[in-house]
Amino acid sequence: MQxxxxxxxxxxRAFEAVARLGTVRAAADEIAVTHGAVSRRIRNLADYxxxxxFESEGRGIRLTSQGEVLAxxxxxxxxLIQEALAEIQAPEQAGPILLSCERSVAMRWLMPRLSNFQTQYPEADLHLSVGGGELDFTKDKASIALRRLDFAIDPHYQVDxxxxxxxxxxxxxxxxxxxESGDYIGLGSKTRPEAWRDWLVKHPDVPKPKEVRYFDHHFFMVEGAASGxxxxxxxxVIAFDYVQDGRLIDLYGFKEDGTEYGLIYPKSMKMNEFTLALKSWLSQIAAEIDKL
Structure with a gap:
């Protein structure tokens, strides 16, 4: 074949971004060039x-049949290029691990347990950062992330x-x-402002609070409860240690809300022995919560 x-x-690159994202503007934002530069690159490619x-569709554009094949x-x-780069750039030796974790989960559950992991794996170079929701592993420099799975996951990421x-x-x-008399203040988090409303709908037998006051994060909220x-x-996961040591009580227990926590990492990631050990260790300590 010639x-x-x-x-x-x-x-x-410009053509692929427009084909995937659907608009020239979105493609321009992603590849950090002007709207006009993207349009010129697509014209150059088509001419070449x-x-x-592409062809017009209302106020937008759509791929032609030939464009779909090329896209x-x-x-x-x-x-394939990204996977190859990830493979050849991965260090052969065990390098530092950056675990990104939701702030409240890190402070009230993970941090008190991390010393156990460090004791088991003293040579592991583990670093912790806090963050929530969607993430970009390249931008955030994270190795692996622990998140509540309440957002769309990039198809290039693995979720455990x-x-x-x-x-x-x-x-x-x-x-x-x-x-029990309903003469109490409910404490909530601004990150989940509808939590009390949803809970009371599902559990009408629970006495309603006379008002709900909101904190910026769950770790402030649970500390507020412990302070009366x-x-x-x-x-x-955030109240677990408070209940175990008797600082707080849970009359109704904890009920599933339909979401999960998971570990997220690039599918192309080449894990070193300590990253694999961290995955296994996190699974073990998470299982302790579901048992009780």
């Missing part, structure tokens, strides 16, 4: 191969479910009488 002359890589790649091939090619999310009201024993400020509707 070898054809390959178009510009920049032109192909002498094929119409599929270019996307596959870029994915760790534990179910379970919610329940927790309080000090001194708050019990006020709670009110009754916190709290994830089990």
């Amino acid at each position: 070898r054809v002359k390959t178009p510009s890589l920049n032109d192909l 191969i002498e094929v119409q790649l 599929g091939a270019v996307t596959d090619a870029f994915e 479910v760790l534990m179910l999310e379970k919610m329940g009201p927790v309080m000090t024993t001194s708050m019990l009488e006020a709670f 400020l009110g009754v916190a509707l709290c994830p089990k």
Whole structure:
């Protein structure tokens, strides 16, 4: 087969981004060039191969049949390149591990246990950062992330479910009488403002709070409950140690809310022995919560 002359890589990159994202503007934002630069690159590519790649559709554009064929091939090619780069750039020796974890989960569950991992694997160079929701491993420089799985996951990422999310009201024993009479303040988190409403709909037998006050994060909220400020509707993973040592009680237990926590990492990632050990260790300590 006769070898054809390959178009510009920049032109192909712009074309692939528009084909995948659907608009020139979105592609321009992703590859950090101007709207006009993306349009020029697509025109250059179409002129070079002498094929119409897009056609008008209302106020937008869509791929032609020839454009769809090329888009599929270019996307596959870029994915192969990314996988190859990840493989050849992966260090052979055990390097540092950056674990990204949701702030409240890190402070109230992970941090008190990390010394156990460090004792078992003293040579592991483990670092911790906090963050929530969607992430970009290249931008964030993270090796692996622990997240509540309540957002869309990039198809290039692997997700290993760790534990179910379970919610329940927790309080000090001194708050019990006020709670049972409905004369109490509910404590909530601004990260989940509808949590109390949803809980009360599912559990109509629970006395309703006279008002709900919100904290920026769950770790503030659960500390507020331990200080006697009110009754916190709290994830089990965050309230777990408070309940185990008797600082808080959970009259109704913790009920599944339909979400999960999971470990997220690039499918192309080449894990060293300590990253694999961290995955296994996190699975073990997460299993302890589901048992109780």
